[in-house]
Amino acid sequence: MKINAPVRKNETLTVDIMDLTYEGMGVAKIDNYPLFIEGVLPDEQAEIEVIKVNKQYGFARLVKLLKKSPDRVESKANVYSQTGIAPLQHLAYPAQLDFKRNQVLNVFQKAHLEIPVEPVLGMENPTGYRNKAQVPVRFIDGQLMTGFYRKHSHQVMPMEDFYIQDPKIDEAIKVVCDILRRFYIDPYNEDTHKGVLKTIMVRRGYYSHEMMIVFITRSKRLPAAREIAIEIKKALPEVVSIMQNVNAAQTNVIFGDETKLIAGRDFIRDELMGLKFEISTQSFYQVNPLQTEVLYQKAIEAAELTGNETVIDAYSGIGTISLAVAKHAKKVYGVEVVESAVLDARHNAKINEIDNVEFTLGKAEEVMAQWQADDLKVDALIVDPPRKGLESSFIDAVGELKPAKMVYVSCNPATLARDLELLAAQGYHAEWTQPVDMFPQTLHVESVTKLVRQ
Ligand code: SAH
Numbered sequence: 001m002k003i004n005a006p007v008r009k010n011e012t013l014t015v016d017i018m019d020l021t022y023e024g025m026g027v028a029k030i031d032n033y034p035l036f037i038e039g040v041l042p043d044e045q046a047e048i049e050v051i052k053v054n055k056q057y058g059f060a061r062l063v064k065l066l067k068k069s070p071d072r073v074e075s076k077a078n079v080y081s082q083t084g085i086a087p088l089q090h091l092a093y094p095a096q097l098d099f100k101r102n103q104v105l106n107v108f109q110k111a112h113l114e115i116p117v118e119p120v121l122g123m124e125n126p127t128g129y130r131n132k133a134q135v136p137v138r139f140i141d142g143q144l145m146t147g148f149y150r151k152h153s154h155q156v157m158p159m160e161d162f163y164i165q166d167p168k169i170d171e172a173i174k175v176v177c178d179i180l181r182r183f184y185i186d187p188y189n190e191d192t193h194k195g196v197l198k199t200i201m202v203r204r205g206y207y208s209h210e211m212m213i214v215f216i217t218r219s220k221r222l223p224a225a226r227e228i229a230i231e232i233k234k235a236l237p238e239v240v241s242i243m244q245n246v247n248a249a250q251t252n253v254i255f256g257d258e259t260k261l262i263a264g265r266d267f268i269r270d271e272l273m274g275l276k277f278e279i280s281t282q283s284f285y286q287v288n289p290l291q292t293e294v295l296y297q298k299a300i301e302a303a304e305l306t307g308n309e310t311v312i313d314a315y316s317g318i319g320t321i322s323l324a325v326a327k328h329a330k331k332v333y334g335v336e337v338v339e340s341a342v343l344d345a346r347h348n349a350k351i352n353e354i355d356n357v358e359f360t361l362g363k364a365e366e367v368m369a370q371w372q373a374d375d376l377k378v379d380a381l382i383v384d385p386p387r388k389g390l391e392s393s394f395i396d397a398v399g400e401l402k403p404a405k406m407v408y409v410s411c412n413p414a415t416l417a418r419d420l421e422l423l424a425a426q427g428y429h430a431e432w433t434q435p436v437d438m439f440p441q442t443l444h445v446e447s448v449t450k451l452v453r454q
Contacts, residue, residue, distance in 0.1 A: 006031045007050045007058055014066065017044045022103050022413075024087045024443050028060075035060045039081060041069040041091060071095035079157055083148040086163050086441035093440065097122045100435055100445045107417040108433075115420070115449070118434045121294050126440030129288045130165040131270075134201045134254055135173060137180075137187045144180055144187045146173055146200065154190055164441050168211075169202045172236055176200060176213060179231045183224045193250050196222060201254075203279060204238070205270030206289035212241040212268045214281055216254060220246055222262075229263035240264045243281050255282055272296075273324040275352050283344050284317050288438045295409065295436045295448060296324050299382060302407045302434075302450035305329050309379035312371070312403070314364040314394070319345025319357065321382060321409075326354045333376075334359040335367045365390075368397035378403040389415025392422065399426035406451040411438075413445050420449065427454050 007013065007030055015028035017040045026040035028048070034057045040046050045067035048060040071092045080086040088096050097120040104117045123129065135146040138156045147156040162170050180197065188195040201214040213232060215222055222228070222244050229242045242263040247256030259266075259281050267280040272289060273296055279285045286292040299321065303311065305328035313322040316334030318341050326332050326349075334357060336342050342361045349357050360367050364385075371378070381403040383390065389412060398406070406428055410416035420430050428451040435447040 003053055003055050005053050005055070005058060006033050007035065007053060009050055009053050011050045012047060012063065013050070013060070014045065014047050015060075017042050017046065017069075020091075020099060022443065022445075033057065037062055039090065040065070041072055043067075043069045044072070079148075079159055080163055080441075082150055083157055083159070084151045085148050085159075087443055089163070089441045093122065093126050096126075096440065097437060100437060103445045104413045104416075104433060104435055104447060107413045108420075111417040111421050113417060113420055113424075113430065115430045116432045118432060120435040120437050121291075121298075122437045123291060123440055126437070127163055128165065128167050129290065129440065130162075130169070131206055131289055132201070132203045132285070132287050133162060133165045133169045133173065134199055135159075135162070136199055137177075137197045139187045139189065139195075144177060144185065144197075146177060166204050166206075168209075168238070169204050172202055172204075172211060172213070172239070173200060175235050176202075176232060179228055179235065182231075183228055185223065185228075188218055193218070198247060199254055201281075203268055203285075205268050205279075207271040208269050209238050210240045210268040210270065211236065211238040212243065212279075212281070213239055214243040214245055215262075216245045216247055216256070218246075218248055220248075220258075225262050233263065241266060241268055245281060272320055275320075275323050275348070277318070277320070277348050278344070278351065279318075280340075280344070282340065284338075284341060286320065286438070291436055291438045292320075295438065295446060296321060298434050298436060298448040299407050299409055300325060300328060302448055303328075303380045303382060303405055305380065310377060311380045311382065312368075312378050312401075314368065314381065314383045315385045316345060316359060317341050317384070319348050319359060321384060322357050322359070323348060323352060323354055325382065326357050329380075330356065332357040333371070335362060335364050337361070337363050365394040365397060368394055368401065372397055372400045376401070380405040380407070382407045382409065384409040385415075387412040387415065390419045390422075395419065395422045395426060398423065398428070402453060404453050406453070408449040408451065409446070410449065411444065411446050413447070416447065416449065420451075423451060428452070429454050 017026040019027040025036040047064040052059040147158040186195040188198040199216040203212045246258040313334045316336045322334040345359045433449040438446040
């Protein structure tokens with residue numbers, strides 16, 4: 001194929017950066033031909049080298065920054081952007097929030113949606129927020145080390161300060177690694193598929209400070225597991241749960257099927273919206289506890305509940321939104337496709353003594369159709385789907401069930417815009433969208449949209 005691009009591979013150019021894509025790449029244009037460049041920001045000038053030329057667009061790499069953006073933050077270490085653990089860390093936080101608002105505005109504009117988009121609700125301290133870590137363990141420079149994968153690669157770059165994780169988790173990982181070295185635990189080798197320990201996972205309750213350590217191993221046996229657990233409990237009094245998960249497969253998937261208790265109990269406790277939650281090894285639990293409360297609060301506000309309503313929480317996970325909404329509604333129906341999450345949700349309802357919620361296992365689009373067939377009267381519908389958004393059959397079911405109000409919690413502006421267009425066709429008018437920054441320093445954009453039926 002002959003490519004008619006105004007640039008050639010390996011060519012060096014001086015360019016002005018005019019935009020930042022949703023993937024965090026700087027954009028320069030040569031005669032309208034876009035070049036995407038990692039690590040540069042709008043309003044910067046850079047010397048670049050073209051590395052790939054496609055028909056419609058190309059890629060280049062930064063050679064030298066000639067003019068810096070006033071929003072550039074000199075990073076502590078570029079290991080964060082090299083690993084993609086914090087791909088926006090070179091952009092000042094207020095500019096990150098503008099960037100995220102613009103992502104939403106742009107997709108709305110393309111879809112001809114005229115919905116007011118509020119300024120993003122950000123964090124006062126946008127680092128150290130993650131309550132969960134999953135770090136690969138490898139043999140690096142002669143010893144067992146943790147780190148993170150280099151972008152587009154399986155190479156683990158050594159790292160002990162993970163920047164966006166709860167510093168207590170980083171600290172615990174260091175202590176645990178020291179103990180593992182003392183017991184000569186063999187780190188996993190991805191090339192030979194040998195060795196024992198693949199990944200360490202840590203969870204820490206934001207309010208409870210309870211900690212869980214999970215060793216994900218290739219081998220069935222973790223040598224000296226009991227002794228290691230005793231040392232960990234001595235060194236880290238917050239640890240209440242030490243678990244092992246076996247994943248013998250050669251795969252990118254972190255967890256295997258078999259999970260065993262090594263010491264303590266098999267869950268940690270935490271709180272969210274004043275409610276108690278028990279979180280086990282593989283439960284889905286929001287990773288930014290402070291911002292989750294901001295997000296849920298917005299969702300509850302948007303639903304304008306008086307206590308008399310019947311509410312559906314679709315894609316309910318372990319029931320966090322359902323349980324937070326329960327005290328503002330007469331009855332809440334949750335629906336979720338993962339069985340263990342539904343069991344967690346029912347359990348969490350019980351420990352909080354909430355009896356006006358009911359969780360159904362199944363696909364939201366199918367259960368919605370069933371509720372409609374059962375002639376369920378629904379006042380408000382809250383949805384929090386995965387990145388791919390709502391199935392069109394789900395949107396059809398909304399049109400049949402006709403809730404007066406709807407709240408759309410989205411983690412992907414592109415599918416949000418698509419779905420809002422389809423919902424408009426069902427008579428739902430979007431009043432506003434409120435982005436909430438759940439993942440500072442990263443490219444993720446989360447938002448709440450309020451809709452009313454006309
Ligand atoms: N509202 C929860 C979970 C949101 S994540 C919270 O805030 O914690 C999205 C959830 O949708 C996941 O739990 C996923 O298992 C579930 N899910 C994905 N596809 C689904 C489907 N077709 N029907 C029902 N649930 C689904």
